[in-house]
Amino acid sequence: MKVKIHTLFQYLLETTEAEPEAVVGFSLAESPRLGDFLSDLDPDLPLDWNNRDFRGLPELRDHVLTNAGLAERCTQEDVLITAGAAEANYLAIMQTLQPGDEIVLETPGWPQAEVLTKAIGARITKITRREEDGWALPMGALADAVSSETRMIFLTNPNNPTGHLLTADEVDQIVDIARSAGAWLLIDEVYAGLEWAGPRTPSVAGVYERGITTGSVSKALGLQGLRTGWLICRDAELMSDALILRENASEIMNIMGEVIAEIALRPERYAPAMEKARCEGRRNLDAMSDWVAAQPGLEWVPPAAGLIGLARLPAGLDPDRLAKTLLAEPYRTFLLPGSAYGLPRHIRLGVGGGTGANLQKGLDRVAQALQDLSRHDR
Numbered sequence: 001m002k003v004k005i006h007t008l009f010q011y012l013l014e015t016t017e018a019e020p021e022a023v024v025g026f027s028l029a030e031s032p033r034l035g036d037f038l039s040d041l042d043p044d045l046p047l048d049w050n051n052r053d054f055r056g057l058p059e060l061r062d063h064v065l066t067n068a069g070l071a072e073r074c075t076q077e078d079v080l081i082t083a084g085a086a087e088a089n090y091l092a093i094m095q096t097l098q099p100g101d102e103i104v105l106e107t108p109g110w111p112q113a114e115v116l117t118k119a120i121g122a123r124i125t126k127i128t129r130r131e132e133d134g135w136a137l138p139m140g141a142l143a144d145a146v147s148s149e150t151r152m153i154f155l156t157n158p159n160n161p162t163g164h165l166l167t168a169d170e171v172d173q174i175v176d177i178a179r180s181a182g183a184w185l186l187i188d189e190v191y192a193g194l195e196w197a198g199p200r201t202p203s204v205a206g207v208y209e210r211g212i213t214t215g216s217v218s219k220a221l222g223l224q225g226l227r228t229g230w231l232i233c234r235d236a237e238l239m240s241d242a243l244i245l246r247e248n249a250s251e252i253m254n255i256m257g258e259v260i261a262e263i264a265l266r267p268e269r270y271a272p273a274m275e276k277a278r279c280e281g282r283r284n285l286d287a288m289s290d291w292v293a294a295q296p297g298l299e300w301v302p303p304a305a306g307l308i309g310l311a312r313l314p315a316g317l318d319p320d321r322l323a324k325t326l327l328a329e330p331y332r333t334f335l336l337p338g339s340a341y342g343l344p345r346h347i348r349l350g351v352g353g354g355t356g357a358n359l360q361k362g363l364d365r366v367a368q369a370l371q372d373l374s375r376h377d378r
Contacts (some may be wrong), residue, residue: 001119004118006111007339008336008340008341011323015327017202018332020326020327021333022332022357022361023333024333024334024350025334026353026357027307028220028222029222029307029352029354030222030355030356031222032221037263037264040338041263045255047256049253050252050255050258055080055081056080056253060258060261060262063265063270064079064230064232064265068189068203068232069200069206070203070213072219073205073234074205077236078233079230080230080243081253082230083227083253084218084224085214085229085244086112087227087229088231090112091245092233093251094243095244097120097122097152100123101122102149102151103122103150104125104126104127104145104153104183105126106126106131107129108129108159109191109341110161111154111188113154122151124357125145127256131312134164135310136164137155137159137164137166139177146177148182152186153178153186153190155187155199157188158194158303158305158306159188160191161309161310161348163191163302163309164374165304168202171187171201171204172207174204178211181207182210184210184211186209186212187213187214189214190219191306191307193220193274193278193280194220194277194305196302196304210235211237212231212232212233215226216230219307219352222277223264227254227257228254228261241261258295284307284351284352285303287360288363292349294367296314297313297315298314298370299312300312307350307351310347310349312345314370314374315345317374320337320339321373322337323337323347325372328378331368331369333361333365333366335348335349
């Protein structure tokens with residue numbers, strides 16, 4: 001098995017040394033500082049593993065279930081703490097798919113599942129979200145794509161990168177489709193909690209016996225550097241398999257990630273942190289929509305949840321060219337082209353990162369670059 005680089009990560013690698021002054025596309029809330037947690041940290045904490053449970057701190061797993069609305073449906077044994085949602089997805093995919101198995105993926109979507117599936121040698125069937133449908137998941141196409149050969153369905157909700165949000169009824173429909181084939185249904189929920197156009201959708205781990213929910217503290221809480229996430233599933237065999245694979249990958253969770261994440265998810269901290277993230281995200285998204293409307297030929301479907309969305313460029317304007325132009329002088333601005341998601345006419349816009357992203361400065365520079373490139377091409 002050889003894992004090959006994806007276009008999205010290739011672009012990130014190539015731009016890390018550019019040192020942009022502004023970022024238009026930050027995908028996570030403003031990050032707290034270590035000092036925000038010092039008063040709750042024990043200076044005598046041993047920097048070993050937690051010495052209590054290989055699955056992760058029990059109180060951390062309790063918080064995960066409570067915040068996902070699963071405390072009445074799942075138990076601590078149904079939760080495995082992982083190195084971010086990325087490792088949770090990795091463990092589930094690697095322990096369920098074999099060469100020749102079929103997985104159904106959405107596009108646009110988070111590319112990790114496709115990268116791993118190709119490395120395994122499994123077969124990929126894609127269903128396409130379309131901009132003219134508001135990036136909605138096409139239920140009919142999903143039902144047609146899933147068959148007795150389907151081993152797994154992998155989705156993101158809220159969708160990464162469009163911000164589309166599934167309803168509870170739609171999740172029930174997807175569960176029915178998956179159950180008819182006996183397929184695993186993995187839904188990555190890293191943006192859950194940041195809903196702008198509806199309530200949080202029920203987590204699939206509590207709805208379906210083969211449902212897998214993954215998430216992390218990275219996006220809504222801005223704690224990406226902790227590398228702390230989770231895998232939730234009521235299937236004891238899958239959870240055992242995931243724990244075994246983690247033992248042979250990252251082995252055990254880092255104690256600082258577990259401890260700080262547990263503090264961050266305590267009710268007295270979690271509620272105000274989420275309220276702050278929602279207020280800032282809503283305000284920035286409204287400003288972003290106003291900015292998009294003011295740019296000639298630029299269009300987007302505002303995300304119903306999360307901090308990122310896709311905007312369609314005017315005809316004839318290449319997103320890769322725009323992104324590379326923006327990184328250079330005089331713009332010094334980072335923006336991710338839609339080609340990272342297989343969309344050659346789009347760019348990714350995001351409103352996270354707090355004041356450090358210099359969002360308004362970035363938007364001013366993107367507007368200027370759009371004008372400069374349009375004039376140059378005339």
